[in-house]
Amino acid sequence: MMHAGDVPGQLARGATLLALLVSAALPLDVQAAPARAAKAGPAAAAPAAPASAAPSASTAPRPLSESVAAIVNDEIISTYDLAQRMRLLIATSGIQPSQETLPQFQRQALVSLVDEHLQLHELKRVEKQQKMSIIATDDEVREEISSMASENNMSVDQFLGVLKAQGIGSETLYQQVRASMSWQRWIQGRYGSRLRVGEDQIKATQAHLESVASKPQYQVSEVLIDANRAGGMPQALQGAQQLVSQIQQGAPFPAVARQFSAAPTAASGGDAGWVSPGEMPPEVDAALDQLRPGQLSAPIPVKDGVYIVYLRNKRAGAGATLVNLKQAAVSLPETASSADVAAARATLMGVRAATKGCDDLESVAAKSPGVVAGDLGEAEIADLAPEFRDAAQSLAPGQVSEPIRTKVGLHLVAVCGKHASGAAQLSHDQIENRLFGQQLSMVARRYMRDLRNSATIETR
Known part of the structure; x- marks a missing residue:
């Protein structure tokens, strides 16, 4: 007997469970299963279950060798439940199953199932104590599952086919979605109206963002x-x-x-x-x-x-300045004669006189033999080569430099755009919403930690 936090270290090495997983009649096809971020949270990100009547665990075929994988506060998690959750994790994570990754799926699946049992046990306790409804109804779960199918451009029947093709019973997703929806609703309802983000916190965050701008x-x-x-x-x-x-x-x-x-x-x-x-x-x-x-x-x-x-x-x-640059250049080695440099300069000055700026620099240059033009993209002025830096700083957008000599040639540089980098600071409301979300997440994690610490879990 142990606390919930000890579960991962107490997992069986998986001979029986892995046999249940890999010996099923239908093969796993990770690529066939779409994944999404469900509104209710990460636990609901999976293929959809049917939008018909709520699946019943008692109606699903069970392996003959099913046994107890864990007991959470007197509630049983079977090896069938665990194998099904492993399949769901594999299908929705995009990770190819192997002998190296199966133990990780087993550990994650059991931790998720334990947490869901603890959450639903707590919600049932609160419902009974406060005489209120918290746990999502069948209709609400069906609506969420229908939304999941639509977001994947599939019908519910097609989604069901994805589940079935990978050996996943629809009740597995149904139970996961119910637990996730219900828990998110309870956390938001219980703590959402109690948490307060103070002006001092918002101002401190604004000051920090300004200091690192x-x-x-x-x-x-x-x-x-x-x-x-x-x-x-x-x-x-x-x-x-x-x-x-x-x-x-x-x-x-x-x-x-x-x-x-x-x-x-x-x-x-x-x-x-x-x-x-x-x-x-x-x-x-x-x-x-x-x-x-x-x-x-x-x-x-x-x-x-x-x-x-x-x-x-x-x-x-x-504080940095970004520029968009184009260039037209004539290749010249560092050892080129004065006559060659003068000829290249004359060619580029002709291009400069004929061009209106960035829009036609490349097309004008293409008409001059020996001139190669191209888009240099966006860069921070401080990161430019010294030869180009002065031109980028002094020229306005649309202007073209005079020929610039480098070790590899002679260049015209056109400034196509110039702007200060960095995004605008977050607004007061954006900062408040971010801090509120962080606080709510911290409260939820502490709540779950307390539930695990007070729970009694047995693994077999």
């Missing part, structure tokens, strides 16, 4: 593996390493985040938006500073878990 900003997607749920830091780190490997092999980051992340952003596929230094743990800030757009981080241990971050984009601070 000149620093780079990062557009980030994140996965947070909660060490408490994973059974400790070693298990969290191992799980994060496996997820990084799977993402590198093609598993969609949003799908992985929805099913494995403990961060509030899990419901939106891990999308944390644009963040400034200081908004994430220092260890994550340090990692972001070393990443280039499009790169995935290695696992990043923090105080209570392990982060995986994907840097989608990066922009310079508000």
Whole structure:
């Protein structure tokens, strides 16, 4: 007998359960199952169940070897339930199952089932005590499932076919959606009206954002593996390493985040938006500073878990100036004679006289033999080569420089656009909403931690 926090470390090594999973008549086809961020939260991101009558666990075929996987406050989680949840995780995460990843799916599936049992047990207690309805009705669950099917451009019957083709009983998703909807409703209803974001908090956040406005900003997607749920830091780190490997092999980051992340952003596929230094743990800030757009981080241990971050984009601070440039150039080696340089200069001056600016620079240059034109894209002025930097600073948009000599040739540079980098500061209401969401998420995590600590769980 143990507390809920001890569950992952007490999982059986999986001989019986994995046999149940991999020996089913229907094969797993990860690519066939669409994944989405359900409105109710990460637990509801999965293929849809039928919009007809609520599925009953008693009507679904059960394996003959079904046994007890765990007992949560006298409620049974069967090996069938566990195998079904593993299938659902595999189908919606995009991760290819293997002997290395199955134990992680087993651990995550059992933790999710334990949490859902604890949540529903708590909601039933509150309903009885306060004589109120909290748990989602069949009609509400059916409506959510119908919405999930529509967002995947499928009918409910087609969604059911996706489930069935992967050996997943529709009641598995039905129960998951019910638990997630009900719990989100209770947390929002109980704490949403009680939480207050003070003006001092908003002003402090505004001051921080202003202080880092000149620093780079990062557009980030994140996965947070909660060490408490994973059974400790070693298990969290191992799980994060496996997820990084799977993402590198093609598993969609949003799908992985929805099913494995403990961060509030899990419901939106891990999308944390644009963040400034200081908004994430220092260890994550340090990692972001070393990443280039499009790169995935290695696992990043923090105080209570392990982060995986994907840097989608990066922009310079508000104090920098960005320019869009085009050029027309004549190739000349550094050892070119004065006569060759003079001839190239005359050619480029002719191009300069004939062009109106960025719009026709390339077409005009194409008519001059030996002149090559191209778009240099957008860059921060401070990052430009010294030869181009003065022209980019002094020219207005639409103007073209005189020929500039470099080691490789003679160039005309056209400034096509110039603007200050960095986004506008968040508004008062945007900051208030962000802080409120962070507080609500923290309260919900503490609530679940208390439920786990007071629960009695047996694993078999």
